[in-house]
Amino acid sequence: MNIKTPQYGWLRYLVSLLIPFALIMNTSTSIAAKSDYSSVNKKMRIPANNQATAARIALGKALFFDPRLSGSNWISCGTCHNPALGWSDGLPTAIGEGQKVLDRSTPTILNTGYNRHQFWDGRSKTLEAQATGPIQAGIEMNQTMDVLVKELESIKGYGPMFEAAYPGEGISEDTIGKAIANFERTIVSDYSAPFDHWLRGNKKAISASAQRGFKLFDGKARCNFCHQGHNFTDDGFHNIGLANNDDPGRYAIAKVEVLKGAFKTPTLRDIARTPPYMHNGAYATLVEVIEHYDAGGKDKRNLSPSMKKLNLTKQEKTDLVNFLETLTDKQKEFALPVLPN
Amino acid sequence: MKFRSLLWVVVAGGLITFSHSTIAKEVTIDQKDKSFMINGKQADAYAVKVGDKINFRNMDPWFHNIFSLSDIKTFDLGSYPQGEARPVVFDKVGRVEIECAIHPQMFIELDVSN
Numbered sequence: 001m002n003i004k005t006p007q008y009g010w011l012r013y014l015v016s017l018l019i020p021f022a023l024i025m026n027t028s029t030s031i032a033a034k035s036d037y038s039s040v041n042k043k044m045r046i047p048a049n050n051q052a053t054a055a056r057i058a059l060g061k062a063l064f065f066d067p068r069l070s071g072s073n074w075i076s077c078g079t080c081h082n083p084a085l086g087w088s089d090g091l092p093t094a095i096g097e098g099q100k101v102l103d104r105s106t107p108t109i110l111n112t113g114y115n116r117h118q119f120w121d122g123r124s125k126t127l128e129a130q131a132t133g134p135i136q137a138g139i140e141m142n143q144t145m146d147v148l149v150k151e152l153e154s155i156k157g158y159g160p161m162f163e164a165a166y167p168g169e170g171i172s173e174d175t176i177g178k179a180i181a182n183f184e185r186t187i188v189s190d191y192s193a194p195f196d197h198w199l200r201g202n203k204k205a206i207s208a209s210a211q212r213g214f215k216l217f218d219g220k221a222r223c224n225f226c227h228q229g230h231n232f233t234d235d236g237f238h239n240i241g242l243a244n245n246d247d248p249g250r251y252a253i254a255k256v257e258v259l260k261g262a263f264k265t266p267t268l269r270d271i272a273r274t275p276p277y278m279h280n281g282a283y284a285t286l287v288e289v290i291e292h293y294d295a296g297g298k299d300k301r302n303l304s305p306s307m308k309k310l311n312l313t314k315q316e317k318t319d320l321v322n323f324l325e326t327l328t329d330k331q332k333e334f335a336l337p338v339l340p341n
Numbered sequence: 342m343k344f345r346s347l348l349w350v351v352v353a354g355g356l357i358t359f360s361h362s363t364i365a366k367e368v369t370i371d372q373k374d375k376s377f378m379i380n381g382k383q384a385d386a387y388a389v390k391v392g393d394k395i396n397f398r399n400m401d402p403w404f405h406n407i408f409s410l411s412d413i414k415t416f417d418l419g420s421y422p423q424g425e426a427r428p429v430v431f432d433k434v435g436r437v438e439i440e441c442a443i444h445p446q447m448f449i450e451l452d453v454s455n
């Protein structure tokens with residue numbers, strides 16, 4: 001039988017030349033991960049009527065740090081979302097009006113502009129809607145919007161700032177929320193973390209242990225079931241089996257069985273800067289967090305099917321923690337605004 | 342005579358089956374990359390007929406939980422893994438908003454008509 005050989009000698013020659021090149025490219029720039037953790041495909045949705053301007057961001061920044069937004073004139077957004085503490089408060093759960101301890105922890109506002117839903121239970125779809133919620137919540141900043149608008153109108157410096165940011169719209173719940181949202185969207189990762197340098201090809205940017213930890217994160221430890229993409233979140237809601245979790249979580253918003261005790265997947269960017277962890281501050285350290293997941297959760301009622309006992313070795317747990325610690329961006333100074341009066 | 346009546350039953354049965362299959366169809370809506378996909382294309386709206394059976398198939402490596410709390414059709418398919426499909430038959434005229442409970446950014450609206 002006569003088998004005809006295709007006459008593609010030149011093509012084979014070209015391929016043989018390209019293969020070593022492709023192999024070099026592959027080992028130096030590409031990490032074989034199941035999810036794309038790089039910042040290449042990041043996307044922030046910004047409402048058409050609230051695109052960023054310098055005036056809007058400056059106004060939002062002033063409002064964010066202004067304690068006069070609260071009923072007591074003593075608590076600002078920045079009291080709990082403190083830039084010196086990773087835009088959180090370092091507490092297991094937040095403290096609100098009258099020093100009352102609340103049920104849920106203060107989530108960082110880092111990268112919250114990328115989130116599809118705001119709050120631990122996702123009850124707001126936009127930052128604009130979210131921003132004015134805690135101001136008016138009796139247990140948080142305990143302010144009424146009517147009083148707040150009058151107070152801000154009486155502070156001379158705010159008038160021109162609102163006019164520059166939202167010409168002709170005046171001071172209202174709408175413009176307050178829009179300005180704060182604009183400021184919050186500027187609080188984002190700059191991808192200067194050791195992990196990002198490693199993703200971009202610097203093999204020595206993270207330790208061998210952290211590299212093993214990443215492989216576990218993206219594989220055996222199942223972290224990537226929920227913590228996906230550049231912001232390490234699936235924008236989803238899961239019950240991860242925390243003990244004493246009688247908080248209905250997302251179920252209060254959507255009455256679907258799987259959502260009983262389910263909370264939003266938080267970002268892991270700068271995670272080493274924002275202990276304690278979990279929506280109820282149950283764990284003081286990342287070591288405790290890994291122990292929780294290794295055990296496959298504690299309270300198995302309505303546990304997410306993504307949760308499984310992991311049987312990690314002591315070394316693997318250390319590797320995971322070492323990996324999580326590589327997600328911290330280079331520390332930057334943050335300048336507080338001088339508030340108008 | 343017996344044979345003839347049996348023949349009629351077979352013919353009539355065949356006709357009913359045929360007519361039923363031309364009216365009610367079966368469609369697969371995939372869940373892929375946290376989106377609803379029909380024939381490989383992302384979709385947030387789709388028209389179906391009363392009696393149509395929709396198979397919600399999870400093509401992602403993580404769980405999905407498809408549900409609707411719409412007036413004309415309330416269902417909760419529970420959480421299921423990659424490769425598994427769960428069916429819903431739409432039996433009333435109207436609009437049905439369908440989401441994934443775990444990933445609420447996933448949304449599709451079905452317009453059910455006669």
